[in-house]
Amino acid sequence: MIIEQKLVAALRGHKMKITPQRRFIFQALERGMYRHPTAEDIFRDVRQTLPDISLTTVYNTLRELVGMGLLRQVDLGEGMTRFDPNTDLHHHLLCMRCGRLEDIYIRFPCIALPADQTQGFTVTNHQVIFEGICPDCQIQPA
Amino acid sequence: MIIEQKLVAALRGHKMKITPQRRFIFQALERGMYRHPTAEDIFRDVRQTLPDISLTTVYNTLRELVGMGLLRQVDLGEGMTRFDPNTDLHHHLLCMRCGRLEDIYIRFPCIALPADQTQGFTVTNHQVIFEGICPDCQIQPA
DNA sequence: TATCCAGGTTGTAATGATTACAAATTAGAG
DNA sequence: CTCTAATTTGTAATCATTACAACCTGGATA
Ligand SMILES: [Mn+2]
Ligand SMILES: [Mn+2]
Ligand SMILES: [Zn+2]
Ligand SMILES: [Zn+2]
Numbered sequence: 001m002i003i004e005q006k007l008v009a010a011l012r013g014h015k016m017k018i019t020p021q022r023r024f025i026f027q028a029l030e031r032g033m034y035r036h037p038t039a040e041d042i043f044r045d046v047r048q049t050l051p052d053i054s055l056t057t058v059y060n061t062l063r064e065l066v067g068m069g070l071l072r073q074v075d076l077g078e079g080m081t082r083f084d085p086n087t088d089l090h091h092h093l094l095c096m097r098c099g100r101l102e103d104i105y106i107r108f109p110c111i112a113l114p115a116d117q118t119q120g121f122t123v124t125n126h127q128v129i130f131e132g133i134c135p136d137c138q139i140q141p142a
Numbered sequence: 143m144i145i146e147q148k149l150v151a152a153l154r155g156h157k158m159k160i161t162p163q164r165r166f167i168f169q170a171l172e173r174g175m176y177r178h179p180t181a182e183d184i185f186r187d188v189r190q191t192l193p194d195i196s197l198t199t200v201y202n203t204l205r206e207l208v209g210m211g212l213l214r215q216v217d218l219g220e221g222m223t224r225f226d227p228n229t230d231l232h233h234h235l236l237c238m239r240c241g242r243l244e245d246i247y248i249r250f251p252c253i254a255l256p257a258d259q260t261q262g263f264t265v266t267n268h269q270v271i272f273e274g275i276c277p278d279c280q281i282q283p284a
Numbered sequence: 285t286a287t288c289c290a291g292g293t294t295g296t297a298a299t300g301a302t303t304a305c306a307a308a309t310t311a312g313a314g
Numbered sequence: 315c316t317c318t319a320a321t322t323t324g325t326a327a328t329c330a331t332t333a334c335a336a337c338c339t340g341g342a343t344a
Contacts, residue, residue, distance in 0.1 A: 019292065056293075056333095057292080060332095063332095076217060079330070119235065119277075120277035121275060124275070125272075127271055129269050130265050132264045157320095160311075196323045202321085
């Protein structure tokens with residue numbers, strides 16, 4: 001229940017209604033923390049308790065949460081967007097074979113663009129994606 | 143013509159045919175170097191000299207080039223895949239507003255995962271994406 | 285607490301990038 | 315030059331996501 005306070009506060013702050021759908025979607029995200037689910041993953045999860053929720057609502061809500069800064073969007077080249085309820089600054093480690101995505105909590109102080117290499121851009125942030133093969137997939141045949 | 147040697151060699155090595163379509167697609171990629179075009183971009187470009195080329199062939203060829211290592215795939219969250227004929231190790235700087243994508247040629251030596259943080263993964267490589275606003279977009283209203 | 289409506293939800297249709305497929309064409313070996 | 319397997323092409327199918335319009339409801343108000 002305490003976790004939900006974050007959601008309730010954000011919704012109130014944006015004058016948005018607190019609906020069961022939004023609650024359950026947020027809960028599913030928190031429960032699946034660190035798992036970087038897709039919209040479809042969340043849909044399947046929430047359906048177990050709210051069987052009539054629509055996929056559209058899941059997409060809408062995820063978009064809203066991203067807009068409110070409660071959720072981060074992670075786009076790798078997998079054909080579908082993944083979501084990250086962990087909004088702390090962190091990087092990622094991706095299994096190229098099965099798509100498993102883990103959080104990396106190291107700060108790399110050397111990552112910075114010298115002023116003469118920004119090509120005039122205003123740089124706001126950066127992310128590192130490590131690529132490799134996860135332990136499970138290392139066992140597999142191919 | 144010298145540039146094409148790379149393509150010809152690769153195609154021969156893989157026992158694949160050297161077709162005008164493949165030539166022109168490769169040329170378009172080289173000409174648009176550093177521009178990170180989409181399949182559609184390449185299609186439009188090649189069409190000017192090969193008006194009857196099909197979009198399917200462009201997609202097929204791009205996939206082949208990636209497979210042969212002559213082309214790199216860059217996936218940001220823009221809804222379409224972009225391609226990078228620059229296969230040197232490098233990072234990227236992305237304009238969050240217009241999608242402009244520039245190459246960054248700095249090596250960051252501090253980026254490395256300590257063995258106790260790989261979670262059992264075999265890490266093969268990593269990429270850094272800097273996000274910001276390009277000079278053109280900084281001028282624009284919103 | 286009963287009323288009311290702006291905002292929310294839903295099912296379905298539309299979109300847009302990419303892939304599958306089968307018929308027609310062609311590179312290039314012999 | 316012939317022949318065939320590889321390639322190209324046009325079109326249909328796929329798949330994630332978004333648009334839309336009818337219906338529903340949270341919560342402000344009295
Ligand atoms: Mn994460
Ligand atoms: Mn590049
Ligand atoms: Zn894996
Ligand atoms: Zn820009």
